[in-house]
Amino acid sequence: MRSNVNFNTKIIHNCQTEKEAGAIVQSIVPAVAYSFDCTTDAQHATKCASEIHYGRYGNETTKQLEQKIASLEEADDALAVSSGMAAISIALLSQLKSGDHVLVTKDLYGGTYSFLTKIASRYNIEYDYIDCTDTNTIEQHIKDNTKVIFIETPSNPTLTILDIEAISHVAKKHHLKVIIDNTFMSPYLQRPLTLGADIIVHSATKYLNGHGDVVAGLICGSNEDIAFMRQNIMGELGQNLNAWDAFLILRGIKTLSVRMDRHCENAKAVFEYLKNHPLVKNVYFPGDENHPQKETIEKQMADSGAVVSFEIDGDSKMAEALLNHLKLIIISFSLGDPETLIQHPASMTHSAIPVEELKEFNLTESLIRLSVGLEAAEDIINDLDQAFDKVKEEFRK
Ligand SMILES: Cc1ncc(COP(=O)(O)O)c(C=O)c1O
Numbered sequence: 001m002r003s004n005v006n007f008n009t010k011i012i013h014n015c016q017t018e019k020e021a022g023a024i025v026q027s028i029v030p031a032v033a034y035s036f037d038c039t040t041d042a043q044h045a046t047k048c049a050s051e052i053h054y055g056r057y058g059n060e061t062t063k064q065l066e067q068k069i070a071s072l073e074e075a076d077d078a079l080a081v082s083s084g085m086a087a088i089s090i091a092l093l094s095q096l097k098s099g100d101h102v103l104v105t106k107d108l109y110g111g112t113y114s115f116l117t118k119i120a121s122r123y124n125i126e127y128d129y130i131d132c133t134d135t136n137t138i139e140q141h142i143k144d145n146t147k148v149i150f151i152e153t154p155s156n157p158t159l160t161i162l163d164i165e166a167i168s169h170v171a172k173k174h175h176l177k178v179i180i181d182n183t184f185m186s187p188y189l190q191r192p193l194t195l196g197a198d199i200i201v202h203s204a205t206k207y208l209n210g211h212g213d214v215v216a217g218l219i220c221g222s223n224e225d226i227a228f229m230r231q232n233i234m235g236e237l238g239q240n241l242n243a244w245d246a247f248l249i250l251r252g253i254k255t256l257s258v259r260m261d262r263h264c265e266n267a268k269a270v271f272e273y274l275k276n277h278p279l280v281k282n283v284y285f286p287g288d289e290n291h292p293q294k295e296t297i298e299k300q301m302a303d304s305g306a307v308v309s310f311e312i313d314g315d316s317k318m319a320e321a322l323l324n325h326l327k328l329i330i331i332s333f334s335l336g337d338p339e340t341l342i343q344h345p346a347s348m349t350h351s352a353i354p355v356e357e358l359k360e361f362n363l364t365e366s367l368i369r370l371s372v373g374l375e376a377a378e379d380i381i382n383d384l385d386q387a388f389d390k391v392k393e394e395f396r397k
Pocket of ligand 1: 084215217
């Protein structure tokens with residue numbers, strides 16, 4: 001583990017422990033079963049979370065990924081799982097039991113909302129969606145049975161910024177744990193554990209892998225929390241990540257900083273274009289110089305990230321028309337890929353949320369989420385421009 005080098009060096013060299021026949025790149029170990037010299041060793045391995053004994057509880061290649069992300073997020077340990085939603089559900093279930101209550105930021109990924117409302121509620125886990133931009137609001141909603149504050153910053157899709165340090169401070173005062181979804185940032189741009197959060201979850205499907213060919217999740221936290229999640233939730237529910245996908249994410253992470261730099265640069269150019277377009281009402285982007293939470297952004301984020309959301313000056317028909325006229329930009333549910341991806345949250349990623357609640361979350365029918373990719377910024381903007389021109393003609397604006 002290298003701790004005295006820069007982050008850009010760490011993402012390449014940290015936890016490169018496999019040196020089979022001098023190979024620089026880690027091996028893919030497909031083995032599910034492992035051999036033991038005697039029954040005592042085998043019995044010991046089943047009790048010790050850090051020892052690999054059966055594929056559902058861990059694997060040599062995924063272990064390298066776990067060590068890598070733990071080192072980058074400055075965590076004691078990490079767990080690699082089968083999806084971002086597996087990471088979120090495992091993290092929440094590890095801290096909550098029947099009768100407990102969780103405070104949740106009011107605008108967040110639709111899958112997290114669905115998990116809490118449709119699944120966690122069946123096990124008598126209570127939740128409240130609140131505005132976490134104000135720590136007083138958080139304090140007012142803490143109940144005797146509150147155990148966790150779950151936040152996502154920047155949020156999906158309205159890019160609300162939450163002050164991780166201030167929220168963690170409130171949580172500590174009330175003996176609560178803070179779980180944070182760091183998917184939009186990656187450890188290159190934001191390291192929540194250094195600001196007081198307890199557990200980080202990632203959809204590694206997005207920027208960490210970065211190539212749109214793996215579904216995976218990562219959880220970072222204390223040795224105790226990660227051991228419990230590995231043994232009692234991931235292992236028992238079978239939410240493990242396979243070796244091949246772990247290898248691909250390890251490969252993806254090596255280019256994380258160069259990709260994120262280009263993603264951010266392109267997003268800034270797209271933001272400048274959108275904010276001056278007459279058919280655009282509001283643009284949500286952490287790189288906005290006039291962002292209301294600029295101070296918090298500067299404190300906790302190294303750069304803007306590359307998701308830009310905007311409201312078209314019209315209804316959902318107009319929003320959908322814009323998407324349908326694009327030629328280069330792809331309509332898709334994901335984000336963080338090399339390709340620029342666009343989607344309509346109200347009818348796609350967040351369609352599980354009832355319309356009245358969508359409005360409360362500021363998620364209108366005219367909102368569009370753009371994950372700015374790695375293409376030439378000029379080409380992304382030209383594509384948006386030709387689509388806006390067609391919408392203008394169609395709707396005679
Ligand atoms: C912020 C955020 N968290 C979690 C997830 C879920 O990740 P996955 O699709 O890997 O389960 C997503 C998916 O889009 C997301 O945007």
